[in-house]
Amino acid sequence: MKSNGSARFEAARGPPRISIRPPPLPMLPPGGGSSRKSGFPSGENPVVWLPMHAPRFRLRHLARLAFFLPLAVAAQTPAADSALRFYAWPPPADHPHANGPDFWDWRPEAAPSEAASLVDLRHLNEEVAGQHGWVTRRGDKLFLGDGRPVRFWAVNTTGNAPLPELTRLARELARRGVNLVRIHGGARKSLLDFRSDRLDAVNPAVVDQMHRAVVAARAAGVYTFVSNSFFIIELKVKASYGLEGYTQAWLDAHPGQQVPFGLVFLNDRLRAAFKGWLREFVTAPNPYDPRRTPLGRDPSVAVIEILNEDNLFFYTFKPETWPAEQRALAGRKFFDWVARKHRQPGDPDPAATVRRVLAAWDSPLPEDDLARPSLALVNAGGMVAASTRNARRLADQIEFLGEVQRGFHAEMTALLRDSGFGGLVSPSNWHTAAPAVLLDLEHDTYRPGDIIDRHAYFAPAIAREKVKHRIGVGDTFLGFSVLARPAASPTNVRQMADFPGALSEFAWVNYNAAGVEGPLLAAAYFSLVDFDVPVWFALGTKLWHDQLAKWATGRPSVLGQFPGAALLFRRGDVAEAPVVVREGRTLASVYRREPARLMPPRGFDSTRDDAATAAGPAGAGRGALDPLAMMVGKVQHTYADDADEISPRLAELIDRKNGRVTSATGELVTDWHRGLATIDSPRSQGAAGFLRSAGRIELRDLAFESRNRFGTLLAIALDDRPLAQSQRILLQVGAVDRPAGFATEPVKLAWQGGDYTGHRIVATGGLPWQVERIQATVTLKSAAGRVLSATALDENLRARAAVAGADRGTDYVLPLPPDSLHVLLQLRP
Template structure:
């Protein structure tokens, strides 16, 4: 209590006596508490249901889109978030001493368009430290703190019309106790075990039973029967097709090898027939006389093998996928039939060791569940002592932009036809500088591609996250946050763009039909999600029966949906001619709807639809500005995004209510850096930056210099909105013929244009 009192007193004194620091060309972002007033010009809480799940459980349409319980379409603007996770709350010296409350966080997120939150949880029992006096839990014991947090969170988000999704297990977090009597004791590596080890599976099922069937004390009903819980994710980030499979320990590896032998004999009738099919290919540790077959290193599957080894690799891959599918099938039955869950189920969200040869096989393993997913971040090089979780002085980094190179765009996804697809962890990761493009690009291309959710990672505050320590103790900055003004500040417009259906879904650029045998033989697809995919090099082993013989440019992902149909005939594959969506030199891509364009040499992306227009650009290199069908925009800013949305369902040129959102760069106060040459793997290097000061609160936002001309005869007033979307002044709006002109405020993020007699909100 004393600590809290002193913090409040200190904060009050600082607020009263010290103006926030100002840096040249920037403005300090010191947000006020949101009053949640009815006078707000925009409150996207109104898009949410009164309470999440009030119409029943979320469902999936025949086309693979989400539906509310009453059958109406629903689109999710999603985040990963944490609040009130650990009770009692223990403050950390470099974070606020006030506990972030779920109710406040939920209201804040709902206002800014969020209607789905993922809870990244770990239900497994936690093993005390070696010097601890705490008793060692049993393997079957659930972590009651995590259980209680999920119960609290689902109930709190539900009240604001926000659905929940949870992930209960992550192999990285699964630690073992010597007292459990398992092989390797505390040194046991959990990767891959959940797919086949019955001891771990039974414990895992027990954790889920307790979480899902016990009445939630905050709602009175068990989660299994609560439609506010939309999706259950079986586990986070694990696969037999990732490099961690090479670390499988004995006796588990031998156990899996015994299962492989049995599977092979069932497939071929006898092992001798299998050996003949494999050209007598052997692996160290094979003991067929004892019923054991070992596994080639995953690396072999990433290579273009032929002959006997290729045949054995095909069977190894098929077996691994069969094992993962069998686990997923078992868990779907368990959740639905034994626990009575009405939720949709997602298998996991991981990737394979080779996005060209193995990624479709990975997704094929997910098909017993309702929803497919991946975790994928937009990032550059980041080197430093604590680079996996913190940003610190001395770190080196690069700062790519999707406007310059979209091959690493998280939404470059081969979507299995008829299934919703989620990106369950994602962000433009700090210390990248060009993060403002994130919400703008995600909202635009989610709309075009029909991808069903992009979960920003992560948020642990009630609202805006100031520049602060990565863990509450170390002098550093957070790496995995999105609640900064350059990212979260763009949520209102981006969420409305996507959830409001302002942009049309595009025609499929590619619908690739693939047989299971094509997967097992690791035949290359016509376009892959790999950032390094080269259609001239990597697509030399496509299915011989494919109706499309030429690989596609990776830019195809940005033109329209790329779909995969499994268990089908490659002769049914179809693709649009590239001249329909690519410039002649393949440096610009146009959506199949005609509403989105990306020009790489110009470093420019444009949205131009009847009700939504704007651009993301490196503006200072475009003195001619950007013109859409209704807007003309000029700026001297080095970089930023602009979005204009009609709020009355009228085309922008006839709208009487237009929301304009601008986002530029942001850095902590005092941030400094210098050019640096960064060594990377393989002996090469890349040009980037070295952080010489990682800064402190508050955020400093690059001032806006944006001048607009909008063709519209109805607009007569320009109202500045503050960070809480409350009216905070006006700017001059002049008219010339059928157009209005205005300069966006230097120190603001939002503007509302209305008719003179229009009332707020």
């Protein structure tokens, strides 16, 4: 429906004034002043976290050096976000890090017997992935080859292991509900063979790794998302490649500028080499396949990604870091484009056209050279700088770069189609310097493909001398729950109308004890908006991590939560919401740098992006919209000059006074004052967050009570019936986990202008993983006399022990076992 303006979120002027204090002082309301009741018991007081900084980026961040901070303001306006609170959780005095009786050892078998598992979701997958043909799209929906609609619950892995090991991994993932793996990393993250001095040399280890991974996944009914085409950060230019200006003398003089960000779009030689790598990659016969089917003709390959994390619109686009010869070549392309676009009948030659345009731009740059000819390109930071004098020049440059990038992706997509590939093409997935200004243009350049992809993380505050994949002794951190600042959740998505969406990398970055909230929230909110391909980051080639890594998915609090979460998401237990915001935004307005009204959280990964880079307001050009709309229903955008459509129900469903947002379906509620989310659908009901302080949680068919300070609880029907009628119910519990021996000490952290009591890691620990003992009770309403058995399951989803419950009036009450994450209930009809 058309907006009457009543549902718009009108931002107040000026930044919010927030008083920041370390725990255990009470929370202060936006605007400062006296404290208010937070709803948390004593000792559970939160910390307000609301950094605001101007965007800035340095290449050394990508070299993994510096002091890294977390996700900052998540592409919202200050006023739109000021009512949301980020809780530093938990305070050191109550942090469950020390070894003790409150934890139990998680000891899964490396190669369990599948026959003994009481919960196995393998049947959700096809017998063999791709057996009915290619995965295709119609509008914004994905379909299997037999026409059935499909969503993918997916995980990143490397595929860098022998075939039997990969086959075992795929089988275990399928049992837990996974139906797609993104193969990323491993032997190398790029097809170029860096051991060779030739630019056209393809790394055979990468090709072989992908061939093994595809065959292993296919046998488990698991599709593959191919990601090893090109990862720019792996490329260090050699003089022998013959790229103009990259002489040995220049490389020796510029050791920090060997990664040519953005150059593949503008340099013809590098672009031609890229086409050669890609062609060989998708046409090489697969020796592990009895029919030797190439990747480009294998229907079990659902998605092929062209380019990982590189573009012309992020801060890494800095032509000044290229040799002068490269700047001149790119400048010549810009010159020719300007001459073509602005040519008038009376212009005697291209130089006359450009001379007239330069005068109209009124913003000459030192490297503009009509004799060469060449026009200088402004870096990405300059493209989004608050400047009006060079607005016309920047509008032309942004349009030019958009055409270049779109043309690159169209050319590579055509190559894949010519090679016989009938699946989905994902052009890329990267951020822009200012999402409200440039992200829609970035995504427009993906339209030659089939899927609109990006990356998003929820990151705690982490400081270290040298950022690395592993978490080390001496690292300091603060942990946060996304439930206290829901607008920052990576599950908040703004989708392009008529295109499916993907998050080919998303995670709650470690260390964050509240990360156990992730799987259940992701399943629920992605289901709400019918999101297509969320891909957890990441696993290696083992099912369970043997150490605490930055992106450790193979742990009880994440992978251990997959069975219930995957079934909820793939089956669509949370009803699909209607579109509540549809923003019409033309490309011409994007070229003019007019901001969008609403953007998803920037979702930067704190291992590479600092708070300054992650900060930045959403658009306020026509009135910023409340970011919590993405938790109410679908938020879409188009490239048409249509009036924005905004549901008038937003004002009703987003209750900022009481700190609550309710989905348009009524099945999801997030209460950020309580730090609690609830799911109340016919087949799946549960809660995530600060369970102990929530007290008794009442849902339509059951109730939860927990003495665990933080965690998740879910009841889900395994037989597709509503819970009230189900005869097989899985109870799934999520609790804080850590490696055995992991320990911290309190430390004062000065951060974002405030002083905090955080944590310093004194021991990283190791196997086994340990899980906080469960202290919770589940009540099944009106189920007295129906429960035949309650069985606690072990780490491999096999029977461990019977659990005793009892009828109480018309209900059935079950105290959950302290050392199991899953309980299977069998009930009478």
